[in-house]
Every structure is written in structure tokens, then in C-alpha cells.
Amino acid sequence: MSTRFARVALDHPLDALYDYRYPDGWPEPRPGMLVRVPFGRRESVGLIVEVSAHSEVPANKLRDVIEVCASCPPLSEKWLALVEFAADYYQRGLGEVALPALPQALRDPPRWPRLLAPEERYRLLPAGREALPEALPARAAALRRLAEALVTAGELDLADARALHPKAAATLESWRDAGWVEYECVEFGAAPRASGQIPTVKNTDDADSADLSVGTNGNVDARATNGANGANGAKEPVALHRLSDEQQTAVEAIVESSGFAPFLLHGVTGSGKTEVYLRALAARLEREPEAQALVLVPEINLTPQFEAAFRTRFAGVLPDGAIVTMHSGLAEGERARHWLAAHTGRARIVLGTRLAVMASLPHLAMIVVDEEHDPAYKQQEGLRYSARDLAVWRAKQLAIPVVLGSATPSLESWWQADQGRYTRLTLSRRAMADAVLPTVKLIDLEEERRRGRASFEGLSGPLIAAMKARLERGEQSLIFLNRRGYAPTLACDACGWVAGCPRCSAYVVLHKPERALRCHHCGWESRIPHSCPECGNVDIAPMGRGTQRIEEALASAVPGARVLRIDADSTRRKGSAQALFSDVHAGEVDILVGTQMVAKGHDFQRVSLVGVLNADNALFSHDFRASERLFAQLMQVSGRAGRAGLPGEVLVQTRYPRHAIYHALARHDYVGFANSQVKERRDAHLPPFVYQALLRAEGRTLEAALAFLAEAAAALTAIPAASRVMAYDAVPLTIVKVMNVHRAQLLIESQSRAALQATLHAWQPALRALRGVLRWNLEVDPLDI
Ligand code: ADP
Ligand code: ZN
Ligand code: ZN
Numbered sequence: 001m002s003t004r005f006a007r008v009a010l011d012h013p014l015d016a017l018y019d020y021r022y023p024d025g026w027p028e029p030r031p032g033m034l035v036r037v038p039f040g041r042r043e044s045v046g047l048i049v050e051v052s053a054h055s056e057v058p059a060n061k062l063r064d065v066i067e068v069c070a071s072c073p074p075l076s077e078k079w080l081a082l083v084e085f086a087a088d089y090y091q092r093g094l095g096e097v098a099l100p101a102l103p104q105a106l107r108d109p110p111r112w113p114r115l116l117a118p119e120e121r122y123r124l125l126p127a128g129r130e131a132l133p134e135a136l137p138a139r140a141a142a143l144r145r146l147a148e149a150l151v152t153a154g155e156l157d158l159a160d161a162r163a164l165h166p167k168a169a170a171t172l173e174s175w176r177d178a179g180w181v182e183y184e185c186v187e188f189g190a191a192p193r194a195s196g197q198i199p200t201v202k203n204t205d206d207a208d209s210a211d212l213s214v215g216t217n218g219n220v221d222a223r224a225t226n227g228a229n230g231a232n233g234a235k236e237p238v239a240l241h242r243l244s245d246e247q248q249t250a251v252e253a254i255v256e257s258s259g260f261a262p263f264l265l266h267g268v269t270g271s272g273k274t275e276v277y278l279r280a281l282a283a284r285l286e287r288e289p290e291a292q293a294l295v296l297v298p299e300i301n302l303t304p305q306f307e308a309a310f311r312t313r314f315a316g317v318l319p320d321g322a323i324v325t326m327h328s329g330l331a332e333g334e335r336a337r338h339w340l341a342a343h344t345g346r347a348r349i350v351l352g353t354r355l356a357v358m359a360s361l362p363h364l365a366m367i368v369v370d371e372e373h374d375p376a377y378k379q380q381e382g383l384r385y386s387a388r389d390l391a392v393w394r395a396k397q398l399a400i401p402v403v404l405g406s407a408t409p410s411l412e413s414w415w416q417a418d419q420g421r422y423t424r425l426t427l428s429r430r431a432m433a434d435a436v437l438p439t440v441k442l443i444d445l446e447e448e449r450r451r452g453r454a455s456f457e458g459l460s461g462p463l464i465a466a467m468k469a470r471l472e473r474g475e476q477s478l479i480f481l482n483r484r485g486y487a488p489t490l491a492c493d494a495c496g497w498v499a500g501c502p503r504c505s506a507y508v509v510l511h512k513p514e515r516a517l518r519c520h521h522c523g524w525e526s527r528i529p530h531s532c533p534e535c536g537n538v539d540i541a542p543m544g545r546g547t548q549r550i551e552e553a554l555a556s557a558v559p560g561a562r563v564l565r566i567d568a569d570s571t572r573r574k575g576s577a578q579a580l581f582s583d584v585h586a587g588e589v590d591i592l593v594g595t596q597m598v599a600k601g602h603d604f605q606r607v608s609l610v611g612v613l614n615a616d617n618a619l620f621s622h623d624f625r626a627s628e629r630l631f632a633q634l635m636q637v638s639g640r641a642g643r644a645g646l647p648g649e650v651l652v653q654t655r656y657p658r659h660a661i662y663h664a665l666a667r668h669d670y671v672g673f674a675n676s677q678v679k680e681r682r683d684a685h686l687p688p689f690v691y692q693a694l695l696r697a698e699g700r701t702l703e704a705a706l707a708f709l710a711e712a713a714a715a716l717t718a719i720p721a722a723s724r725v726m727a728y729d730a731v732p733l734t735i736v737k738v739m740n741v742h743r744a745q746l747l748i749e750s751q752s753r754a755a756l757q758a759t760l761h762a763w764q765p766a767l768r769a770l771r772g773v774l775r776w777n778l779e780v781d782p783l784d785i
Pocket of ligand 1: 242
């Protein structure tokens with residue numbers, strides 16, 4: 001047999017493939033297989049991209065593949081094409097994109113033989129929850145970690161347990177003897193249980209009528225197609241809502257589509273978009289017994305709510321393990337297990353954050369991107385990709401439907417729908433009987449002041465009164481303030497000193513519970529000084545307000561209210577966000593204060609008042625996307641009010657009550673707002689009417705960063721495609737210095753995506769040849785400029 005060569009991608013910034021001899025007698029080499037190879041003096045894990053009978057590399061330079069991962073099926077050609085596209089479009093190396101997209105276990109050869117080994121798990125029993133971790137010796141740190149992980153998650157993978165404690169297996173066995181945990185071992189690829197009925201279309205109050213079925217030919221009516229499983233399909237269908245006409249139309253459109261079918265599901269908050277996703281997915285999964293679906297949500301905190309809704313809906317229909325989550329909060333072992341479940345086809349629904357868009361899903365048949373406008377879909381480091389855009393690309397590649405849902409679609413998607421490239425589906429009303437959109441009122445802060453009306457710590461009189469009324473009625477209020485910490489900074493009135501970060505060109509934020517000044521850009525921390533470090537004045541005071549300060553103020557402004565704060569600080573500990581949100585749902589909270597974390601997607605049933613503080617800050621940003629973002633945020637947070645029958649009210653405190661954004665908000669007029677924004681963008685030649693890319697440079701000095709960018713701009717003149725590209729002047733970033741590194745950027749844009757792409761490809765080698773900065777990176781379709 002003649003020698004074969006594997007062309008391998010490695011996690012390496014150069015966009016090159018490396019040739020290796022593939023030993024005879026091993027499993028047939030195939031693109032998509034993982035291999036261990038020598039690289040320089042070390043070893044590296046790579047991905048076979050091509051197999052060839054020839055190599056250009058001289059024989060004495062060629063080395064052998066050391067090991068191939070034979071335990072797990074190779075990644076598919078479609079998946080390789082996805083990472084190739086992403087690498088090419090976002091200007092990175094193939095290996096740099098492909099390998100980080102895989103769970104750690106796949107990049108760790110010692111774990112290869114057991115990738116698909118049975119899953120061994122320990123589940124906490126009530127006796128264990130009582131006893132652990134108090135029963136442990138105080139000094140046994142590793143043991144405590146193990147116990148805490150178990151108590152937090154309720155169960156633990158043996159592999160994850162071993163990572164926490166070397167003797168985890170023995171310990172867990174002893175806990176099992178004590179009756180604290182139970183052991184479970186599941187064959188990895190265990191055959192899915194026989195399927196019951198997928199409750200696609202039946203409405204609770206009209207279970208026998210067939211005219212409500214989604215498809216005209218009955219192909220999605222559960223009873224019509226489930227005959228084969230009828231014998232064991234004794235499961236009662238889950239009680240379902242009767243779909244509104246608009247929901248029904250949307251579901252039908254999705255289910256009846258064929259080939260690549262992008263939908264923009266524009267539904268006001270609380271209009272039942274989730275229900276539309278569920279029905280459409282159910283229909284699709286039932287029609288194709290192997291079909292898989294990918295559902296993306298913008299935030300990790302939204303996964304539990306979705307997971308619960310999906311598990312309930314598909315309980316008894318899809319086997320255990322058919323719904324998996326994928327996000328950065330999973331333990332390594334879990335992440336690998338979920339990824340492999342998707343890769344082997346065992347998982348039918350993958351629910352995840354942006355990183356899940358890269359999951360290997362061999363039978364992917366439908367994609368949902370919920371809250372598609374959310375900036376969190378954009379990765380801000382490494383491969384700077386848009387998960388929403390990649391989702392659409394994947395749908396096109398596979399010729400399947402993709403549903404982009406939002407109450408406030410991104411202008412990019414809105415414009416696609418305007419042009420007829422995406423099919424627009426509209427849900428204009430709230431779904432639940434009695435639920436209507438909240439009334440939005442503006443509180444004019446200037447007028448409050450002129451009339452001498454009382455306010456307290458930034459909370460206006462009308463807002464305080466409204467919260468008190470809610471408290472009396474046993475309803476909940478939500479106060480939204482997009483700024484965490486106690487106060488944005490600390491200042492001295494006597495000399496004008498303001499607490500700044502020694503490493504960044506930014507103020508440090510006062511955190512009162514932690515008694516610290518903290519830089520939100522680099523993490524630098526110090527104790528709160530007792531007096532002004534410049535002049536010794538002891539009367540230094542916090543300037544401005546953050547969530548902690550509002551939390552404190554609420555305790556005196558609304559006596560007797562149980563106040564809960566949810567922001568990145570209060571939810572730092574793993575699993576704590578979940579616990580806090582449960583308290584809100586359980587009615588153990590009267591007033592919830594929070595940042596954008598509370599604004600998104602949550603279905604709070606008893607919130608009838610939303611108060612918005614300090615939104616004005618965003619009105620005067622130099623970023624052309626600021627108003628789009630502010631409007632979306634305000635619509636989202638307003639959408640938390642009055643979802644379930646209670647009439648909702650939104651009070652926005654502002655100094656600019658006549659601003660167009662607030663007017664559109666008060667009328668719930670996304671369409672009017674979006675159309676005026678589209679017009680402005682068109683007139684000003686801004687995205688989506690041009691395509692942009694950013695070159696960012698980081699230097700020891702600002703001069704160095706700017707000089708690099710000037711040379712980079714000069715290099716454009718040698719690139720033919722760049723004649724259709726315009727380069728702006730290089731400018732310092734708003735926060736120019738972070739961690740003593742100075743940052744600047746150069747924006748380039750073109751009317752032609754192809755010309756921009758060609759320019760970027762030709763530009764890269766020139767950029768690599770330039771020196772003088774610490775780092776640089778390219779971002780395609782940047783969101784923050
Ligand atoms: P969105 O995602 O559009 O904000 P949700 O999907 O969270 O809205 O739905 C809001 C609420 O309406 C949920 O409590 C949901 O159970 C309920 N709901 C959805 N569809 C219907 C329907 N057809 N009839 C009654 N209630 C519904
Ligand atoms: Zn001073
Ligand atoms: Zn700093």
C-alpha cells in the first residue's frame with residue numbers, strides 16, 4: 001500500500017496546514033479525524049483536513065502521525081466547511097477556529113479511549129444534602145470542593161469529580177455506602193427510548209378537532225403520524241395553549257417551508273415566541289426521526305428557563321439525554337458529554353449560548369436564534385464571530401429553516417426582511433388572555449426639580465409612590481439601572497480629585513459591600529481611602545449611583561419591601577443567579593434591582609411595575625448603534641411588566657422627555673423606530689448599507705499604536721481590491737489605556753462585502769510584517785466602534 005499523507009490543521013495563528021505521514025494499518029484516515037502529531041519539539045493535537053497520496057514536503061522533513069482518535073466518529077465535511085467559512089470570513093487560521101470549538105476532552109489524547117465510555121454519575125440523595133458538607137473535616141479542602149460541587153449541581157460526573165479530587169471515586173463510593181448519593185451508569189450511545197407522541201398541535205380545549213393542526217396535509221398532527229409507536233405511546237399529551245391566529249400562521253409558515261428558509265419572527269414581548277419555536281420544532285423533530293435542532297439564547301441565565309420549558313414539552317416523547325445544553329458554565333466533563341451527544345446524534349435538541357453555534361450536529365434540521373438582536377451573540381475576543389450570522393450561514397449550507405426571534409430585531413435583520421430576503425412573521429399582541437403591553441410614562445426629572453417635588457437618592461416621588469402601591473397589592477417592581485457597583489466613582493469636592501485606576505484611563509467603581517474601589521476594565525482593586533489622597537480632605541463622597549446604592553436607597557424609600565439585587569457582582573458565584581431568579585419567581589422578593597441581566601427574556605409573572613433609571617446616559621453616545629441598543633434594552637425591560645394579567649406600568653426617569661426614542665418606546669413603536677433608523681443609516685452610509693472591519697492595535701504608548709495603524713493604512717494602497725475600500729483616520733479607543741496598554745483603532749469600510757473581504761485577505765500578510773505594537777487584531781462586522 002502506498003503511503004498516505006494527512007494534511008492537518010493545528011491551533012496556531014498561521015493559516016497553514018501541515019503534512020504528516022499516516023501509518024499503514026491504522027483506521028482509514030478521513031478528514032475530520034483528530035490526531036496527535038509532533039510539532040517542533042512538542043506534540044500537538046490537530047484535525048485532519050485532507051488525505052492525500054502526495055506531499056510537497058521533502059521526505060526527510062516529513063514526520064509521522066503519533067496517534068489517531070479512533071473512538072469518536074470524525075467530524076463531518078459539513079462541519080469542516082463551517083469552520084473553514086468562519087476562519088476565512090473572520091480572518092483567522094483554520095486550526096485556530098476548529099480546535100478551540102471542540103471540548104477540552106477531545107483535545108486531550110489521554111482521554112480519547114474513554115470518550116464514549118459509559119457515563120458514570122453520582123446523584124445527591126436527601127440524606128446527603130442534609131449531611132454534606134458539614135460532615136467533612138474543616139481542613140479537607142479538596143473534599144469540600146467535591147461536596148460543594150455535588151450540592152450545587154445535585155449530581156456529578158465521575159470525570160468531573162476526579163478533576164476536583166484525586167480520590168473522588170473512593171470518596172463517592174463511601175458516601176454511597178452512607179446513603180448520601182446514588183450511583184448511575186449509562187451506556188453512552190444508549191438507544192433512545194421508544195418515542196411517545198410529540199404534542200405538536202393539539203390545543204387543550206379542543207383536543208379532537210383536526211382543523212387546528214399545523215400542516216394542511218396533517219403531516220404534523222401527532223396522532224396521524226405516530227401510529228407505529230401507538231402501542232407504547234400511552235403518554236398523555238402535555239396540555240397546550242390554543243395558539244393565537246398569528247402564532248398559528250407563524251408555525252405553519254415555518255413548518256411548511258422547504259430548503260433554506262430564514263424567518264424573522266418579530267413578536268412583542270410576551271407574545272409567545274417560545275411557543276412558536278416549540279411547535280415548529282416539535283413538528284420538525286417528529287417528521288424526521290433523526291432530526292436535530294439548535295436553539296440559541298443570548299445569555300447563560302436564560303438557559304434554565306428554556307431548558308425547563310423544553311423538557312416539560314418533550315417529556316416522555318424524546319428520551320432522557322435528548323435535550324442538552326451547551327454554554328461556558330458547564331463543567332468540563334458535562335460539556336464533553338453534551339457535545340458528544342450532539343456529535344453522535346443522540347441529542348436531538350441543543351440549547352446553548354453563542355458557542356453552541358459551532359456544535360457538531362450531523363442531522364441538524366432547524367435553528368432558532370432567540371433575541372437575535374442581542375449583542376451577546378457577538379464574540380469579543382479570539383475569533384470575533386457573530387453567532388447569529390453563522391447560524392444563518394449554517395441554515396443556508398444545510399438548506400433548512402432558521403428562525404430569528406425578537407421584539408426588537410437588529411436593524412441588519414430588519415433590513416433583510418424589508419428586502420424580502422427573510423420572511424417576516426409578526427406577533428403583535430401578548431399571548432395570554434388579559435395580558436396587554438404595559439403603559440409607558442416618562443417622569444421629567446427637570447420638571448420634578450422645578451416644582452420642588454421630593455425625591456430620594458435619585459428615585460423620584462412618582463416612582464417611589466408606584467412601588468409602594470405595588471407592595472401594598474403584593475405585586476413586584478423591577479428597577480433597571482445599567483450600572484453595577486455602589487457609585488461610578490469617588491470624588492473630593494475640595495480639590496477635584498477623582499478616584500482613577502492607576503493602570504487604565506478610567507475611573508474606579510466604588511463597591512460598598514466589598515469595601516473596595518474596583519476597576520471594571522482590569523480588575524485592579526484597593527481599599528476605600530478615608531480621606532482624599534491629594535489634599536487630605538475627609539469629606540470624600542461617592543459620585544453617581546449604581547445598583548448597590550439604589551438597593552440601599554430602596555430599603556428606606558419603600559419601608560418593609562424585600563429588595564433583591566441581581567447583577568454581575570451578586571451572581572458571581574456559580575449557580576447563584578439561578579437561585580436569585582427562583583426567589584423572584586417564588587414571590588420572595590418585592591423589588592428587584594438589576595442591570596441588563598434582569599432585562600432580558602425572563603418571564604416574571606408578578607412584576608407589574610418597571611422603573612428605568614439613568615437611561616439618558618446612552619442618548620449622547622458617539623456610537624451610531626447606541627440608540628438601537630438603548631431602544632432594544634428599554635423595550636426588553638419594559639416587556640418584563642404585566643406579562644400575566646396584571647396591568648403593567650413602566651416609569652422612565654429622564655431629563656429629555658421629548659427625545660424620539662422615548663416617544664417610540666411609549667407607543668411600543670418598534671416599527672416606526674426601526675424604519676426611521678434604517679433611513680438614517682442609509683442617508684449616512686452606515687451599516688447595513690456598508691460593510692465594515694476594524695483593525696485594533698495595542699502598544700506600550702498611544703503613539704506606537706497610532707504609528708502601526710498609519711503604516712497599516714499605507715499598506716492598503718498596494719492592494720487592488722482596496723480601491724473600493726475607504727479607510728478612516730486611526731483613533732484612540734474611548735478607554736484608551738487598559739492595564740497600561742494603549743489602544744487605538746482603524747476603521748475601514750466598503751459598499752462591497754467581496755471587496756472588503758479581498759482587501760482583508762491581502763492585508764493580513766502586510767500586517768504580519770509590521771512591528772512596533774504588542775498585539776493587533778481584525779474584527780469583521782464590528783458592533784462596537
Ligand atoms: P415571548 O418569548 O414572546 O416574550 P413567551 O413565549 O415567554 O413570550 O410567552 C409569554 C407567556 O404567554 C408565557 O407565559 C406563555 O406560556 C404564554 N403563552 C404563549 N402562547 C400562549 C397562547 N397561545 N395562549 C395563552 N398563553 C400563551
Ligand atoms: Zn482632595
Ligand atoms: Zn484598571
